Amino acid sequence: MKIVLIIQKPQARGAELFAAQLGQGLEDNGHQVMLISLFPGNFDLPFSGKHIRLNRNSSYRLWDWSGWKLIQQEVKFWNADLVLAMAGDTLKYMVMSKVVFGWKAKSVFYNGSLVSNYIHSSIIRNYNSFLFRKLDAVISVSQASAHDLDQLFPSLPTQYVIPVGIEMVERKRRDSSTIDLIHIGGFTFEKNHEGLLRIFSKILQQFPDIRLISFGAGPLDQETKQKAIDMGIADSIDWRGVVEKPFEKIENKAVLLLPSLIEGYPAVIVEAFLNKIPVVAYDVGGVGELVVHEKTGWLVPKNEEDAFLEKVIEVLNLTSAKLQSILKEANRFAVQNCLLPETVLKYEGTLNEIISPKRKSSLQILQLITQKQRRGAEIFAAQLSERLEEMGHEIRMVSVFEGDGELPFSKEVVCLGGKREYRFWDWKAWKKLNDLIRDFNPDIVQANASDCLKYAAFSKKIWGWDNPLIFRNANQMSLFLNHPIQRGLNNWWIGSVNGVASVSEICRNDFGELFPHKQPILLPIGIEPLDIQEKRKDNFSLPLPKRFLLFAGGLVPEKDPLGLLEIFHSILDPNLSLIFIGSGILENSLRERINSLGLQERVKIFDTQKNIFPILVNAEALLLPSKIEGLPAIVLEAMFCKIPVVAYGVGGIPEVVINGETGWCINPGDQKSFAYAVAEVVYQDPESKDKILENAFLMVQENFTLEKVSPQFEAYYRSILDS
Structure with missing residues (x-):
């Protein structure tokens, strides 16, 4: 594909940064991308391809014939298949250039906010209705943005929803007990710096040594700084200005504050999730699709400053275990849904579909x-x-x-x-x-x-x-x-x-x-819940003991069944047995070691079973002492059956077995800690254990079923074909 991306100007703003990263990703995948910026700017965007700077005067944005003509010339010279406008002004320029000068490439608008917040009169509404009717498609950044546009202009062209994606880059943290409050965003009315200052001034009353670090610039810059001086809080604020990769500049532990009045699907929240920084935000735009209250962050109704203050203080006083649980869930959500390579592939497939809508069903x-x-x-x-x-x-x-x-x-x-x-x-x-x-x-x-x-x-x-x-x-x-x-x-x-x-x-x-x-x-892999529910009802003919631990897998060096036997031997409970289900090259060695330890009555080996579930659901725990793993289905199946999982943290296991939250994840090779975890599982009070098992069950149900995973594979296949 030949694609033109139009941005307002080279600046450290979400829409422009994402456009540059998207363009670079499409280039890396073999497409030709040209970036056109309308207005002057001096920020160095992360894009190595062709960048045309029109340097237009923004005062003439509604009637810039020369600017429209320049866009037509570049689109025609580039022989573009599609033009994607990345913000409101770029929409005006793209549509007017196409209407006046008649180029044929598909025209698409990237809707990164709630358009209704900017429609203040019937004239503006009618003008925008005209612009949207001329489009071939709209790509909205969130369900909230898409719904807002549908309500505003019911006769829209085809609309897609693709959230932003960001690069997986984590900041380097200092080992510090100091906590800073962070705000990242342009100094505009949408970001609500005035409200931020009021909230921060009240936080200072309880935490007089805390610091607010502000990244960004914009038209309200000087006005905001003067208000901080007038409020007597300026000495507690570190104004950093525009900084490339701000999360890499955060020295201490931090809490991200986002009291915005208008948002789309803020990439800054995703970056906070990936960097394991807690987020407190107003519930505006697509924020609620990212921040699930007390699951991935703290969500506050818009303009409720006292409630926002309460949640910030709650986070600052939160116990480490509770905080880490929320940060892990937020990080997992971001990794599974918001990384740039997957987003680029979604755009690749969608843009191809817009250009060539006929595809095999x-x-x-x-x-x-x-x-x-x-x-x-x-x-x-x-x-x-x-x-x-x-x-x-x-x-x-x-x-x-x-x-x-x-x-x-x-x-x-x-x-x-x-x-x-x-x-x-x-x-x-x-x-x-x-x-x-x-x-x-x-x-x-x-x-x-x-x-x-x-x-x-x-x-x-x-x-x-x-x-x-x-x-x-x-x-x-x-x-x-x-x-x-x-x-x-x-x-x-x-x-x-x-x-x-x-x-x-x-x-x-x-x-x-x-x-x-x-x-x-x-x-990821997915499991089949209905199949598990049916199979777990079957009877089993194996002579199983009353209380047993279960190993299910190949008897091969990577799975380390011999290491597990040594761990079990250290657990001094004569009423507890160990069952191995599987076969492999270590079977004879395993039997010999069982005999040498005198464990013939408590340890049994059975061949691979056609239906493991009647055995699994009766186990005290599933044990995985593997040295090498990807993401074993048996772990997800045990979690779905609410059976405790104790495993070494190898491969993808730590991504699902979160220690103390969804299971017991042990440092690889630490047999003593593994044995201790098994004992904890067997003898732990039911209430604490049930909470972990419920967390694991919900995680699998929400993210790792074939019903959820199969459409992802289908979409990937289509993206490969489209590219």
């Missing part, structure tokens, strides 16, 4: 798995495929190697007949995959593990099919690539891939560092 997808086996990667691929079939898509599942495990997929799984010992030279299997792809002609090929990536990459490079290939990254690959030859081979295979979907944030960051040219998107 259903997709053909080939899911490549290692083998038919009761392993997490294969089970999730099968469940996802079944869901995608229900959504109207056609799925074919293909396994690389033979296997006899039963998977939850209603159609046949075709096997390539691959040989593990020939995986680097398996021409026959590579050719068979090529033949299947040529016959089915899928829109997407998804490789669901490292062996699948090898086979797909070899097949694609040798036999030349060009269907988009997605790699589902479910581990920290750096832990397996210990030699330059390994890294080189994997880099070569990754070169065949069109997209990468990582199962957890740590896997995504790890992959991005290994292969900077192929940045992944975060797409």
Whole structure:
């Protein structure tokens, strides 16, 4: 795509910063982007592409024929497919340029606020109605912004909602007990500095040594500073002005105050979430879609200054445990919903749809798995495929190697007949995959593990099919690539891939560092609640003890079953047993160690079960002593069943097992603390334990079901096709 982004001027304001980052992301994804700024400005925006500075006089914004003509010339010279206007004045310039000079590119408006707050007369309303009727589409930053626009102009063009995304950059904090109050925003009436000063003056009465740090500039700059002097509070305020990356300049612990009167979907809140800084804000615009009261922050009704003051003081006096719980939830929300790479992909798909609205309603997808086996990667691929079939898509599942495990997929799984010992030279299997792809002609090929990536990459490079290939990254690959030859081979295979979907944030960051040219998107796994509810009712025939701890997984070094046995041996409770469900190369060693410790009566090993849930729901706890993990489905399934989870904090586990909040997360290798946590789970008072189990259940229900995850995969597939 060839895209023109129009901004007001180069300045450190949310709309302009996001436009620059969006433009850079689209450029990095292979599109051509030109930035046009209307008015003079000297801020260095984070965009390395072509930037045209028109330097128009803002006094003539309603009747700037020369400015409109310059935009037409650039759009025509660039042969743009689409022009995106990033604020109110840019909307005027874009539409009037198109109406007067007649260029053909699609015109789209980025709606980053509540437009109704700026409509004060029928003349302004009618003028804006005229502008909006000339658009091909609107992209609103929040549901509140979209609803506001719908109410204002019922006959709008197609409207999309895409929240802002920001880069994952955390500030460096000092180890300080000092807490500063922070405000970031332009000195305009919307940001309500006058109200901020009144609130701060009352905070000083209770916390006389506290400091307010203000970042920003604007037309009300001098007036605001004079009011602070008149109120006698200026000595307690640090005016920092416009600063690039202000969160990196915050030295101490902090609380972000946002008493704005008008907002869209403030990126500054997202940045605070990512930096684990508490937020107190007025409930305006899309703020309530970010700040859920006492879950991700503190939300106050607009203009209720006493209530705002009360919440700030509450935060300043809050216990560390309660504060950390809210900060972790806010951070998790931001990571899952507001990071720039995912936002760029959403824009990519949406802009492509606006330019070329005809697209297939259903997709053909080939899911490549290692083998038919009761392993997490294969089970999730099968469940996802079944869901995608229900959504109207056609799925074919293909396994690389033979296997006899039963998977939850209603159609046949075709096997390539691959040989593990020939995986680097398996021409026959590579050719068979090529033949299947040529016959089915899928829109997407998804490789669901490292062996699948090898086979797909070899097949694609040798036999030349060009269907988009997605790699589902479910581990920290750096832990397996210990030699330059390994890294080189994997880099070569990754070169065949069109997209990468990582199962957890740590896997995504790890992959991005290994292969900077192929940045992944975060797409977590999901569970099937109805399936779990049905299966947990089944009877089980295993001779299980009355009270037992459960390990469910491969008996392989990465899962460390031998380490778990040593941990269990240190728990001196003769009435407590340990059950291993699984098989693998360590099974004989595990049995020998059980015998040598004299634990034959208390520790049992059973083979992999077709239905684990009747066993899981009767366990005292699920134990995961793994050394390497991605994001194990069994953890989410246990949480959904309200079974305690004790696990080492490896891979993506700490992203869901939050110690003391949703489970018991232990530093990797700390067997003593693991044993202590198991004892705590078994003997803890029910009320404390039930609260943790309820938190875990709600987290899974809200974020990790196939109902939520499957549409995310569908959207990702479409974004790959659109690009």
